Amino acid sequence: QFDYQGVDYWFPEKMEVKIGTEATVAGQTTQLWIDEEIGNYPYETATVNFTVPADGVYYLSFRAFSDPDQFYLALDNIKVYENVLATQNATKSTLKFYPNPVKDILTISDVKEISSYTIFDISGKKVLSNSAKTSKLELNVSQLKPGMYVVKANSDGVLKTFKFIKK
Structure with a gap:
């Protein structure tokens, strides 16, 4: 809009x-x-x-x-809204991330094991990436410049994507 x-x-x-x-x-x-x-x-x-x-x-x-x-x-007054379409077979994501916006430590957790993650800046450039074997990650993002970032986390073989803001 x-x-x-x-x-x-x-x-x-x-x-x-x-x-x-x-x-x-x-x-x-x-x-x-x-x-x-x-x-x-x-x-x-x-x-x-x-x-x-x-x-x-x-x-x-x-x-x-x-x-x-x-x-x-x-x-x-440019506004972009995200609408998630509901389907009968949709399953609610159990992945959580906080705080948002974040200053230093971004926590990512899921009921399933997170096997890897990649963080991209808004231009699509990969800025952090690593493998993991845990259901709770605490990532130090203090070195990132302020702005919006996209995270792709692999949890139980499913790639889950979310955005966060770095203060």
Whole structure:
């Protein structure tokens, strides 16, 4: 969901929203929204629903491609919500992680044994990885830069993914 506006229909703006698995123009492979006649003032709210094809890190891009010498395009209040679809056969994850946000020690626990974990920064670069044989990990993340990270933990042969924020 996001708010957008132009100035008037005499100077229409053009913008699209794309999603992809890389933070590059070529990696933005799926168009989610497009408007080639933005002239509304004040803001309008656009809501876009989509389903990602697989677990992983995804990047959203907002691209203005207006004609030269147009006047004004504004984008504000970008919000991304995660909705988990319920199914009859869904099983609740027993993996827990805390605290979130974390300053120094991130604890990951599960009722099953955690055999390995990998931490990625928001660009998808692997920053920590190790094997384990425990149901409770205490990871020192104090050396990580502040920001959002993605963890993939292998627990009982199932890859579980979650995000945390490093303060």
